Amino acid sequence: MEDRQTGPGKDRADDKADEAKVDLIAVVVAVNDGEPCLLTIGQADTLPSGPFALEHRSPQSGLRGWVEQQTGHPLGYIEQLYTFADRDRVGAERQQRAISISYLALTRKEQATASCACGWHSWYEYFPWEDHRSGTPPVGVDILRARLIEWADAAGDPATQRERRQRVAIAFGFDDRHWNEELTLQRYELLYEAALVEEASGGKATPPPAAVSGKAMVADHRRILATGVTRLRSKxxxxxxxxxxxxxxxxxxxxxxxxxxxxxxxxxxxxxxxxxxxxxxxxxxxxxxxxxxxxxxxxxxxxxxxxxxxxxxxxxxxxxxx
Amino acid sequence: MEDRQTGPGKDRADDKADEAKVDLIAVVVAVNDGEPCLLTIGQADTLPSGPFALEHRSPQSGLRGWVEQQTGHPLGYIEQLYTFADRDRVGAERQQRAISISYLALTRKEQATASCACGWHSWYEYFPWEDHRSGTPPVGVDILRARLIEWADAAGDPATQRERRQRVAIAFGFDDRHWNEELTLQRYELLYEAALVEEASGGKATPPPAAVSGKAMVADHRRILATGVTRLRSKxxxxxxxxxxxxxxxxxxxxxxxxxxxxxxxxxxxxxxxxxxxxxxxxxxxxxxxxxxxxxxxxxxxxxxxxxxxxxxxxxxxxxxx
DNA sequence: CCCCTTATTGTCAGATCGAATATAATTGGA
DNA sequence: TCCAATTATATTCGATCTGACAATAAGGGG
Missing domain, CATH: 1.10.10.10 (Winged helix-like DNA-binding domain superfamily/Winged helix DNA-binding domain)
Incomplete structure (x- = not known):
């Protein structure tokens, strides 16, 4: 059964060029005093991650190792999020493909170990527009709204304009629609498309101040975080x-x-x-x-x-x- | 922003040993005359798949290419399912890691193109116990039930026995519990654990006849199919x-x-x-x-x-x- | 015209859900 | 000591949703 000879996935010409670097990357979440917190390294702009190595029995165990090594924090609950593998996702500088298998991990902050180059930050620092606990939309959403409508109207033909306006209205709950907290990823991608977050467009456009558009992260880490938030809010x-x-x-x-x-x-x-x-x-x-x-x-x-x-x-x- | 120097995933010693073969694999589903059908190649025991190559812009586009090449069938709707990457998932023969990014695709059968080494098969050929449309449990489930209870009782300590019996009862809706159609993957994994499907245990145990335990597939393709069924039934x-x-x-x-x-x-x-x-x-x-x-x-x-x-x-x- | 088959509409009771109200047990200050 | 403020806990009510079942409509074939 294991050694079939027909069929594809086996009869390929074994060109080594097809090999790829595979990374494991973690969205580690805890909640403290009513604030949902994310575990980061670097300048609070990087998710813990590391290469998927041969000695790892499974990606989960590899991930536990990397997170513990980089942050000193042992993980409990883990689930796979999504595998990111588009060619241009990490900048075009390297000719090798970059694949990241991402995971969502849930823990408690208390078990924190002492000094390391890591820290906890409220995930609303990265997505200020996502916190509706005050009852009303957060400050700055009106600014985003104006810029998004501006972007919609910048489209060439009227059909695209309408379509963009509708996407914006649904994602952000404008025009008497209700706010759907599960659309975090959609909203981030919309802001990215409209070049209203720092990661977009290589700095050509000028996004709103960070208090409005949120703290940027390395590469596509903020998109991965948005994926995690969406999954968790749904789950x-x-x-x-x-x-x-x-x-x-x-x-x-x-x-x-x-x-x-x-x-x-x-x-x-x-x-x-x-x-x-x-x-x-x-x-x-x-x-x-x-x-x-x-x-x-x-x-x-x-x-x-x-x-x-x-x-x-x-x-x-x-x-x-x- | 792209050329950070701190943080992990970058400062690793670039040992080429960490590279891996990455495959794309598709669960292609259509429904004809009230039968949910799966697109297979080989002896109806293999999912279409192929290596993720450098020339592919994205895994989705790579997948479309492989499926079209192997089956002549163009794909419409696609979504990512899960990434399988455990070390022992594909047999221990090769020292290189095998990673498969799996996708669920939905189409219609009509657009079938002519001759090729592919075919459509009802997915209940692979999971006979999953079809409850007749109102009552399918034939053979009573056999599975007996064998599962046997397996549960074969456990060493009474605690494990109880736990196994409970898992079985919940997954299959025994003991007046209701049938939950979304637990397809759980059920397959239970049968695998109990060595009641051919793929399990390398042929040591003797599973029930195929009419009861379903048609086997190559490697872990049946598990991937079960993942797709679960996802679709939920979605x-x-x-x-x-x-x-x-x-x-x-x-x-x-x-x-x-x-x-x-x-x-x-x-x-x-x-x-x-x-x-x-x-x-x-x-x-x-x-x-x-x-x-x-x-x-x-x-x-x-x-x-x-x-x-x-x-x-x-x-x-x-x-x-x- | 009667009967069989499938399509389409309607009813009804129980469960669920959102909203609001009422009561209980503390602390802290007048 | 008693009152006010604060938070916990219990209850109610109506709108909506859901599952189960019944009733009527529109064809075809004898």
């Missing part, structure tokens, strides 16, 4: 992954704040409680939290058993429409 | 991808049969109609179908405009519980 709605980010014991409000941090929007407290409880995702520990004013809150822990008990095709947190 | 619920598989014009029953073919289960006709219509996914053409007995059916076409109009975070076809 918390049907799989109990939030708990990877929680301490062993927590209050329901802490849990809610974590979800809100990831989703970038507020959710209704009673409804959130109802959902979490009727899904039996958590159980009381019996203790109550040391208080920050007001009535003490019960402490809960995640019922790991649910991971085995159920198949989770619909765990839905209350994050639908507007 | 039809929240994105209007079914229409990639339909003719330009179709009746609502044809549309329903296509969804049922993919999902492997029957759905309620009036509810399906209601959903499709209230989502405004289709519009009438004005014509009616040439009839196969009974009242003539209106013909519809897909409203491509919805792809632009909406963001599709919840299009849900009626495929929830039992």
């Amino acid at each position: 918390i709605k049907y799989r109990p992954v939030v708990f990877e980010l929680m301490r062993p014991t927590f209050t329901l409000l802490q849990l809610q704040r974590t979800v809100e941090a990831l989703a970038g929007r507020l959710i209704d407290k009673p409804n959130f409680r109802r959902l979490v409880e009727q899904q039996e995702l958590v159980e009381e520990t019996g203790d109550t939290s040391v208080d920050t004013g007001g009535r003490p809150a019960k402490l809960y822990r995640f019922r790991r058993a649910v991971l085995d008990e159920r198949a989770f095709a619909g765990t839905k947190l209350p994050l639908s429409r507007a | 039809i619920k929240y994105r209007p991808v079914v229409f990639e598989l339909m003719r330009p014009t179709f009746t609502l029953l044809q549309l329903q049969r296509t969804v049922e073919a993919l999902a492997g289960r029957l759905i309620d006709k009036p509810n399906f109609r209601r959903l499709v219509e209230q989502q405004e996914l289709v519009e009438e053409t004005g014509d009616t179908s040439v009839d196969t007995g009974g009242r003539p059916a209106k013909l519809y076409r897909f409203r491509r405009a919805v792809l632009d109009e909406r963001a599709f975070a919840g299009t849900k076809l009626p495929l929830s519980r039992a």
